Amino acid sequence: MKQNLVCYRTFEEKSPSSFETYKKFNGYTTWEKLLKGKMKPSEVIDAIKAAGLMGRGGAGFPTGLKMSFINRDKEGQKYLVCNSDESEPGTSKDRFIMQKNPHQLIEGMAIAAYTMGATVGYNYMRGEFMKEFESCEKALKEAKKAGLIGKNILGTGINFELINIIGAGAYIVGEETAMLESIEGKRAMPRFKPPFPANYGLYGKPTTVNNTESLASIPVILDKGAEWFKKLGTEKSGGTKIFSVSGHVAKPGVFEIPMGTPFKDLLELAGGMLDNRGCKAVIPGGSSMKIVPGKTMLKAEMSYEGMQSVGSAIGSGGVIVMDDRTCMVEALACVIKFYEDESCGQCTPCREGTNWLHQNLRDIIAGKGKIKDVDLLVEIAGKIEGKTICAFGEAVAWPVQSFIEHFRDEFEFYCKNGYSKVKGK
Ligand SMILES: Cc1cc2nc3c(=O)[nH]c(=O)nc-3n(C[C@H](O)[C@H](O)[C@H](O)COP(=O)(O)O)c2cc1C
Structure with a gap:
């Protein structure tokens, strides 16, 4: 099976993250095309839409459509934010893009920013990403030295400043509006939506937030063509x-x-x-x-x-x-403990509900649960889902609902016996 086609294409090279390696892969040619007026911003949006690129951050929102929400011709400051928080348990992809192919992310950010009329971009990394921060800083230095990022790029009068920043390691900062709060120097608490970032984003200005993988896919789509990218995948899921x-x-x-x-x-x-x-x-x-x-x-x-x-x-x-040796009750308790710890506490259903869910699961594991407690878990999850400012509520509810839907017998077994003999299913 072919691997390393889009974001990971430099990975097998000797020094995958270097400027020279990226240039070997046609690096920065699309950015230069845009700068020289050989490609229009509207063509970028059309190509990304035609490629079928969906946001890789979690919600799968079409990237080209999101870019079209910003009116580049409207006067005033606009921002691009790259969401490199990557806090979702089980996820470890964006860190490798930043470690091994940071130039492709920089080029993707430059292209996306210019297309939307943004002259400043932030690449926000989670607090633990020291290695990734270093490789992104090194790559940024190289791109600036080559005159591809900064003021009056290649003498065109076009400006794009890119700032790598590092957070303090909170899951909630991955939520896009919490990230904007954090960049502004405030505690990362999600904002009510609407207004959406495209209208009222960073410092109240039009802003687009995209995931690292989404942005890093852009140069390749424009270089090899929307059709090429789309055909790698399925009709509904390009690339x-x-x-x-x-x-x-x-x-x-x-x-x-x-x-x-x-x-x-x-x-x-x-x-x-x-x-x-x-x-x-x-x-x-x-x-x-x-x-x-x-x-x-x-x-x-x-x-x-x-x-x-x-x-x-x-x-x-x-x-x-x-x-088949996994105990589903303990697995769910582990997931919910994470959400209990990471709830920002802003919305009552999430703040109280995550704690209640975890306590209930601990009771079931300790043999203090009753069959009705299994239904109570589902009921609490239903009272969190859709009732919070951000989608953290769904992130808590969906595991509870689906674990119990598929493995209810194991939860009931705990309630009846107080310990697990469950092996296999
Ligand atoms: C609690 C929570 C955590 C999130 N964490 C991340 C994250 O670590 N990285 C990310 O790209 N998106 C994360 N998201 C989704 C972002 O809010 C946003 O949808 C995404 O960055 C948009 O990028 P995309 O359109 O390229 O997918 C999170 C959402 C929620 C509700």
Whole structure:
């Protein structure tokens, strides 16, 4: 299977992150084309729409459509923000783009910013990304030295300042409006929407927030053509997607594969199941997406429509594989503990609900649960879902609802017996 087609294409080179390596891959030629007026901003948007690129940050919103929300001709400051927070458990793809192909991200950001009339861009990384910060800073220095970023780029009068910044390591800052608050120097609390960032974003100015992988895909789409990119994937899911595969697999890793690849092929790339055990369940898109039974996943394909058809979503591409020794009650308690810790506390249903869910699960594990507590978990999840300012509410509710939908017997077993003898399903 062909890998490393779009974002990871420099990965097998000797010094993948260097300016020289990126130039070998036609690096910065699209940016230069735009600067020299050989391509119009409207052509960029049309190509990204035609390529079928969907946002790789989790929600899968069409990238070209999002870019078209900003009126580049309207006077005033506009901003581009690259969301490199990558906090979703199970997800580890953006860090590799920043480590091994930072120039492609810089070029993608420059192209996207110019297309939307933004002269300033921020690449916001999570607090733990010291290595990635260093490689992005080094690449930025090289791009500036080559005159490709900064003021009066290549004498065209076009300006684009790029700033790499590093957060303090909070999951919630990955939510786009919380990220804007954090850049402004405030506590990362999501904002009410509307107004949306395209109208009222960073410092109240029109802003677009895109994921690292989304932005890094742009130069390749424009260089090789929308049709080329689209055809790599399926009709509804263009291009490739990077999946990080973790859990009970023999070789956990990060793989860039064409959209529509069968899950079983991705599992094979990750070395197959650890100790040749059975595949009990998979969370296909980071811990906030719905869990899918293994036997269903083994027949599914990795695309937006493929994951929708099995009741889940691609999300951020964090594939968590669980074998037939996994206790689903403890697995859910582990996921919910994360959300309890990371709730920003702004909305009552989330602040109180995550704590209540975790307490309830701890009681069930300790043998203090009753069958009605399993229903209570579902009820609490339903009272969080859709009732919070940001989608953190869904991120908590979906695991609870789907774990219980598919593995209710294990939760009931705990309530009846107080400990787990559950092996296999
Ligand atoms: C709680 C929460 C955490 C999020 N974390 C991330 C993240 O780490 N990285 C990311 O790109 N998007 C994250 N998102 C989604 C962003 O809000 C936003 O949709 C995304 O950055 C848009 O980029 P895209 O259109 O390229 O996907 C998160 C959303 C929520 C609700």
